[in-house]
Amino acid sequence: MAEPVLTLTDLHKSFGALKATDGVSLTLNPGEIHALIGPNGAGKSTLIGQISGRVLPDAGTITFRGHDITRLDVAQRARLGLGRSFQISSLIPDYSARRNVMLALQARQGHSFRFLMPVMRDRGLRDRADAILDRVGLRGRASVPSAELSHGERRLLEIAVALALEPACFLLDEPMAGMGAEGVGALVTFLRDLKTEAPILLVEHDMDAVFALADRLSVLVYGQVIATGTVDEIRNDPRVREAYLGEEA
Amino acid sequence: MADIKREYALNALLALGLLLVPIWALYNGAPFTITLFTRIAILALAGIGLNIALGLGGMVSFGHAVYFGLGGYVAGILAQHAFNGAPILGLPGTNQMLIIWPVAMVLSGLLAAVIGAFSLRTSGIFFIMITLAFAQMVYYFAVSWPAYGGEDGLPIYVRNQFPGLNTMRPFELFIVCWGVLMLALGVFALIRASRFGAALMAIRQNPDRVASLGINPFGVKLAAFVISGMITGLAGALMADLSRFASPAAMAWTMSGELIVIIILGGTGRLFGPVAGAAFLVGFEVFFGGLTEHWKLWLGLVLLAAVLFNRGGIVALIAGRERLG
Missing domain, CATH: 3.40.50.300 (P-loop containing nucleotide triphosphate hydrolases)
Structure with a gap:
């Protein structure tokens, strides 16, 4: 074992x-x-x-x-x-589904003290976020603020965020x-x-x-x-x- | 999409209006108007500083006047030592803005780091109270320290200088302030769009979630708080030069409140929120202050209306709620 x-x-x-x-x-x-x-x-x-x-x-x-x-x-x-999802959906409410996942990807890379590059124009980050959203079936809702997603969609976005962290x-x-x-x-x-x-x-x-x-x-x-x-x-x-x-x- | 276009239009209008009216005033012999617009630009700059902490990071600092006042004292004290030739801490004084500004920013940043290191361990009402307490401590220290004027403040006999310009001429000082304001707006826009800004705005909305992603909210908030203090400190140095006076009143809690009012009226977290807010506040004061002594009562009512019915300030009124993407 x-x-x-x-x-x-x-x-x-x-x-x-x-x-x-x-x-x-x-x-x-x-x-x-x-x-x-x-x-x-x-x-x-x-x-x-x-x-x-x-x-x-x-x-x-x-x-x-x-x-x-x-x-x-x-x-x-x-x-x-250690990647966790929350019992009560805990997302960034004003961020779109995509941006929630992008934030997790950014955290995973450890680059949160960068001040110059506009993050939303970061193609690599965007595409990876969209791929993860695709995996949980939220690709079509990528631009919707997480506060406006349905309950079930928010649960899926929780999973997507955890996936983005590539946790152990x-x-x-x-x-x-x-x-x-x-x-x-x-x-x-x-x-x-x-x-x-x-x-x-x-x-x-x-x-x-x-x-x-x-x-x-x-x-x-x-x-x-x-x-x-x-x-x-x-x-x-x-x-x-x-x-x-x-x-x- | 329409909202974004309207916001761009409003921003352009504010930036250009702020420049064109003083140009008009210059050719029509209205120096008072130029001074008024310089004040708007400087208050807006101070507001941009606070907007990073409050607007982006959700840190309601009720003590930002301390950086504003400190910047003013840096300008006043360095000018005084340049004037009388006495060294300060072994170094000569200076009347060059390009040296004064970085000194004001570094000292404001250091003070913000100390205050932030303590106060950012709390949140909500405690954070508000601790930032207020720190600022009042420094205020009373300034009032009781006779070497640099104490209660009376510190006059600046000749305005500090900017290479190639005569800052004693109102319009040339205005151009300096307007230029700095535009640069600061650029810095704010960069920060907001960056990875740092993404983390900061997320922490405002849900710090627990951000921590669970592996980003330490304290570090991000402290960095933002320091940048915020630096920009407000720079504005303080300019304000002291405009009024040719470094005043402890610039550090008082009423000034901290005024900065918050500017942000709330203009639009919390919006790029041109502080510009709109400062223009509104100064305009309101000039217009209603001429009509009645009790103009602050009316300002209070406007503020009440803004908080109760509008929430996003002037920018939201014209360009709708912010979409963070």
Whole structure:
């Protein structure tokens, strides 16, 4: 087995008496989709916050591609290759879809302190942005400000922006949230293809999508990972059935 | 598309109008008009500085007068040392604008770097208050420092010089200011269109997203804040030469407010917003100031209307909302 891309080791995070993250360890291996599921309030958002760098853990370490990133800020982690999408679409509202992707490409190149060249006339950057938009099916909406895109289109643009970063791992926070069945189906196909480029840590509520996609699942309940395994193992795990799937059945 | 053409037309009108009226005044013996237009050009220049921080970067600095005032003191202090021959920090004074300007810009930039390094760790109302507090600190320091006039300010007996021109003639000083204004507009346009500008405007809209792309918002904002302070500092040096007086009042919070008013009335983030805003403000003051003592009340109402009903200032009124592409 190759080295994991991302390793969480015994993470702890409390807010007052609430243990939002209580000794979480998990790994993300090359080529896999590792889904993180759990009921509301299980601590998924806090965990994602710690991985992306918005929340500092009280204890434990996060290792990414051999670097200890536990204390790095959001931008530093992104530069190391951690690409994330947001649960609630987080785009640059007045920028067109194309310009949102161009900004990500610019960030990927690390050239944000250039003052002279007009960026919108940068053919290379534009063409690459359009190619990425084409991949997620937004080519025809390239000039529309992201604030004017539909909800589903914004979810796709989130993915396009993450793609532009060419990350070493994707951190996708509920990419299907609020999408129609058709959109979910298309996205499932797309993500299955995407994992060959970089492994995906997927937080998702849509159980059908999770079961269709995940190579491994971890179940988070009250800040603890109560089980990790394949889809079948998780489905048949009595603790999981009790804690989580039972609610839905 | 029509909106973009209208904006170009408005910009051309403002740039040329600002030049042609003083030329007319020159041949019709109206030096007061020339001085008025010089003031517009200088305030617009100061506004361009603030427009980089506030308009592009969303940093509502309520202390930009500190750079405006500092630039004025640089012009005044260097001129005084050139006048009396005493060295300052071991160097001779100077009455050459081409030396004074870079000094004013570098010092303003350094001050902006210090103030920005502290205040940019906050945002919203805290940022506004901290920039105000820093500016007021420097203001009270200037007022209480007797060596350079203290409360009374520092007169500049003979205007600083520009090679080949006689700056004591109103029109020749105006041309200098107009030229600098056009250069600054060019710089603003370059910055806005550049990769740096793309990152800066994105940070204004969604800093968390920009950080998650790997761009550190703090660094970009600080750089913009420094450039912003430098341009406003340059304007301050010109204003001191226009009024032949470096005044602590140029550093007061009311001046910071005036600069914000210029931006909001003209059009936040728009290339010619500060020019439109400065022209409007000075014009309003001259026209309504002649009619009533209470002209500021009416200005307040206009400002209220602009904020409530228009948002994009004069430029948006004529050329519509900005499209960032």
